[in-house]
Amino acid sequence: MSVVTDLLQQVVEGLGSGAVYASLALALVLIHRFTGIVNFAQGELAMLSTYVAWQLVASGMPFWLALPVTLAVSFAGGMLVERLVIRPVQGAPELTVVIVTVGLFIFVNALAGLVWSFTVKDFPQPFPDGGLYLAGVRLDWSTLGMIAVVAVVMGLLYLLFQHTSIGLVMRAVAGNPASARLSGIRVGRVLMLGWGLAATVGAVSGVLVAPVLFLEPNMMGGVLVYAFAAATLGGFDSPVGAVVGGLFVGVAETLTGAYVDVIGADLKVGVPLVIILAVLLVRPQGLFGRAAVERA
Amino acid sequence: MRTIVTTLGTDRVRRLRATLTVLLAAAAAGYVPFYFAPFQVFQLTMVLLYAVALSGLNLLVGFGGQISLGHGAFFAAGAYTAAVMLDRHDTGHLATLPVAAAGCFLLGLGFGVPALRLRGLYLALVTLSFAVFLPPLLKRLEPLTGGSMGLTVEKLQPPAWSGLAEDQWTYFVVLVVTTVALLLARNLLRSRVGRALLALRDNESAAEVMGVRLSLHKTLAFAWSAMFAGVAGCLYTWVIGFVSPDSFSFVLSVTLLAGLVVGGLASLYGPLLGAAFVMYVPSVSQDLDEAAPGVVFGLLIIAVMYVAPTGLAGLPGRVRGLVARRLPRPAAAPDRTPETGSPPDARPEPQAGDGPFATPGPADPAVVDAEPVGAPPRTEKE
Structure with a gap:
């Protein structure tokens, strides 16, 4: 295998894992757009959704039926979390909100352990084995599938936000909650909707990554850090940025793991740390984000 | 007005009371290791040690208003400094303490510089990814840190003249270090530095206009806070005699923050209460289920944020x-x-x-600020 083919192979694999980071980052960005909160529990909520999917499949439901059920459950769960956990601290200082989402993180993580135990579970691979070869580069069906799913999610969100009346309402709330409320929009319900959507998108990332990482309560901890890096790189208020950032982080991670011997496979988790630090120091608003102008 | 008069009138009574409290606490702390079983003494030692780490975190989060989800990393740095010194260089326990403290101070200073540009959420992100990155790094530096097997070092041994058992001697040593650390934290907060920090937390712009040097104090807050965590880590090595990368996972950082919040942010007694919480809640609830401590922790953190943002330490005042x-x-x-x-x-x-x-309202910031710095939960004003 030539050097170039090898490089391309690594890039393709990076794009595959990048797709997972992109969808979790998308969930983070959605919530940040609507509520200005960075949800530290996003990964854990996705993990919980993945357990729901696992439970459904284990009880005999075919995967492609279990998926929509899981997504619906996640949507409802996300709305519930917003209403019960986040609404009471909406508008509170940042420190309070962060601590509440960290509390939610610990709680959800332990809850999954309580219900499903900490033993590792096998998650069914939804995509067929094998793949196709393109110019000597192997494209697994699973990699292609992951990228396709994220593209579909992205497209659906675009349609929802830009071409439906509910999307218009949601953008109004994200843009200026006070004005939206004055023009008769039930801001609270829209925020619940936003959290529901984010939980659904996050669930997609959990289901996609579970066959690779194996299902256990701490599965999403690492993924969350990569998703943070992706969202920071793309800009916390840009959905397109989240996807681009996710793919970039995925490729960067795979390439450094493969080609930089000092880093190797075990220190790859340093890559998101470096990306986050570099972006925040050089261009804090991210590639696609708008710089917030504050009046002191 | 009535309050002012009462306060002036009770000033002498208060001083007497404070002296009595200190004497009583000292007597109780001295008596404890002779009364309880070795394992319980060990648990109390761990509470003291966590209290040091929490009071450091309190400087940063409670008084500085900066969020760190990575203090477990500084704790680990202190623990590993001590372990490596004991294992490779055989320096003796006492020598490790200043080195761990100074090393973590410098590490915190290094982190404090980028932290200046990162506010709130972003600082939390960076410290979180640092905490996630540290265990694999420790595993990688195998020649120095013993890799994933960790390092086993000698615990504190009682000198012959003391006539104490190992657990009792360890307890007293940790008690002394903790007392010094807590007093240092208290005095730091009542000094120029502490007032500058509070001013910055409450209103950055106003504080800067008044001449508080923002960059200096924010960076220093990070450094001090890291130093306390490092000292706690060093004590940890003395007490446990074993360090491994998996003891300092991201969970430790989260647990520290959780303990501080439950104990009481921006309160001097909060870290002690929080440390007891961090130590005893897992050991009590672990009997039920492996996951039970997490469930309890998570629920309590959220509940505390809703109903008592001042934590356990501020609860009596709030109820009154x-x-x-x-x-x-x-x-x-x-x-x-x-x-x-x-x-x-x-x-x-x-x-x-x-x-x-x-x-x-829940998480009313004014309530947090209303607690006077350094004052104990006021019980004398009936």
């Missing part, structure tokens, strides 16, 4: 305030009587202040 507000004020009663004839939909005005709406 709540009760006082619910009780009808004697002076208000005669004013209210003529209004009884008014139509039912015209709500009598005083009620708005007495009703449930008057209770401070």
